Amino acid sequence: MTDIADILPYISLAFLFIVGLGIGASTTVDDFKVSFAKPKAVSIGFLSQYLFMPVTSFILASAFQVRTEIAVGIVLIGCSPGGSTSNLFSYWSNGDVALSVTMSFLSTMAAFALMPFWIWVFVKKALKSDVKIDWATLIVSLLLIVFPTCIGLAIRKYNTQRKIAGKFIWKWVEILSSMLGVIFLTASVAGAIVSYQDFFQEAGYSIWITAVIMQPIGCSFGYIVSKLLGMSPKETRTISLETGIQNFSIALAVVQLSFAADEEAQKYALMFPACYGFLYLFWSAILVVFFKYYLAPRDYKGLDNDEEELSSSQKVEFPIALGNDEEEGEEATKKELETGP
Known part of the structure; x- marks a missing residue:
């Protein structure tokens, strides 16, 4: 491994802090x-994230x-909370952003108890x-x-x-957090590729197959179960993304520092998180394109005009990605509360 590997855990931790700040600033208590x-x-x-994914891993x-x-390494990825970037992916997929933010926050809070529990059970x-x-x-x-x-919530x-x-201060926090989050995420993936390039060559077919199928399995499960249980198309896409997207930055940092004293063991423990992270953006991009351009246009197919108009009125704005004026964003939130979920 190169010297870059030594700073990757800290890059990952910086990414977690920046994205957390952006999530808070882009959310109101009313969204929750x-x-x-x-x-x-x-x-x-929640059950898909913390029951199906750990057991599947x-x-x-x-x-x-x-x-x-x-x-x-596989189990650590499986029991990690949802990835913070899922909120942005949910917006791009025309999902329920307020639900996505709520689920990400809840899965992170639950991780204080459930990550140690699953690690104890499986590891x-x-x-x-x-x-x-x-x-x-x-x-x-x-x-x-x-x-x-x-x-971020307090600032908002x-x-x-x-x-x-x-622009309001919270708006600047959103914009800067979004930009820096993308930079740090890209740096983490690029750094992993440079640092762990030997891993990609040495990782056997079993590691690559597992890394390739884990995210699609999680997303498919979340989508199918929520669909069968009568969730709306927007909620179904959101639950799908929240189930399949794991916060590999946490697993990367924990593995890197937990095995610091044993370089050989560390090498093998890092193989799966590195391969998973390498494929993370690839699968996420495919899912976003599929949801946005194939499934989302079918949301209101067959509905009459009044139903479609009502459904459209329930959209929640995502300030990080939109360029709307702040006052318009606040009006959209008020409208959402008035019309009901």
């Missing part, structure tokens, strides 16, 4: 209220009979691994999403008058 008025959708997404690791260190008990997980890094990684999200709530260059 709208989403919690849909407990069925939130519950389906362990089944895949067991089916291919990979060595213990590699299995640890310690099932795999009988004696690896010492760097719990401090895990907790810090999660806090670096929760704290800045709360800060209390910044109602002060503007800079015609």
Whole structure:
């Protein structure tokens, strides 16, 4: 590995902080209220994220009979909370952005208890691994999403008058966080490619097959289950993305620091997160294009004009990606609350 590998965990942690800040600034308390008025959708997404994905990761690791260190990396990805970028992907896919933000926040909060639980069940008990997980890094990684999200929410709530260059401060936080988030995510993936290029060559077919199918399996499960349980097309796309997209930055940082004393074990434990991260943007781009240009145009097919107009009125704006004036964004939120979820 190159020297770049030594700073990758810190790049990943910086990415988590920046994106968390952007999520908070792009969200209002009313957005959470709208989403919690849909407990069925939130519950389906939560169970898909924290029951189906961890179990699936362990089944895949067991089916291919990979060595213990590699299995640890697979399980860590499987029990990680939803990726923060899923909120932006949900917007691009014409999904329910308020629901996406709520699910990302809830999965991150739940990760404080459920990540250690699944690691104990699968890594310690099932795999009988004696690896010492760097719990401090895990907790810090999660806090670096929760704290800045709360800060962003506070900025959005209390910044109602002060503007800079015609834009509210929270708007600038959104814009800068979005830009820096993309930069840090790109740097993480590029750094992983440069640092772990040997891994890509040495990773066997079992690792690559698992890395290729994990995200599509998760997204497909979330989509099919939510569809069968009667969720709307927007909610179905959102739950699909939230289920399949895992926050590999957390797994990367935890593995890097947990195996710091054993370079050989670290090498194998990092193989899957590195391969998964390499394919992450590829699969996400395909899913966004498929959802946006194939499924989304069919949302209101067969509805009469009044139903279509009502459904269109329930859209939630996503300020990071839109160029609307702030006052228009606030009016859209008020309209959403008045019409109901």
